Amino acid sequence: MNAARELASHPTVMSHEALRVLAQWLKNNGPIRVRKTDPRRLLAERYPAGLITEAELEALAGIWQG
Structure with missing residues (x-):
């Protein structure tokens, strides 16, 4: 078996042009920015609306923010 040939045919190997692009x-575009x-x-x-009370909403928002 030729290891180089197997490596070249692997689906995750990218061409030089694909890497350049x-x-x-x-x-x-820079790094992904999380909104x-x-x-x-x-x-x-x-x-x-009406499923969560204001107090519950405040509590959940507080937990979310840490």
Whole structure:
């Protein structure tokens, strides 16, 4: 068996051109930025109105923020 041939046919091996394109994309777009969301708003949007009381919403938001 030829180890180099097996390596070249592996699905995770990328061509030099694909690596160059990926590197250029990362250079142009930078790191992924995680959006900071308001936990109260997120919880209020996720659950139907009236399901969670204001006190429960405050408690959940407090736990979320740590």
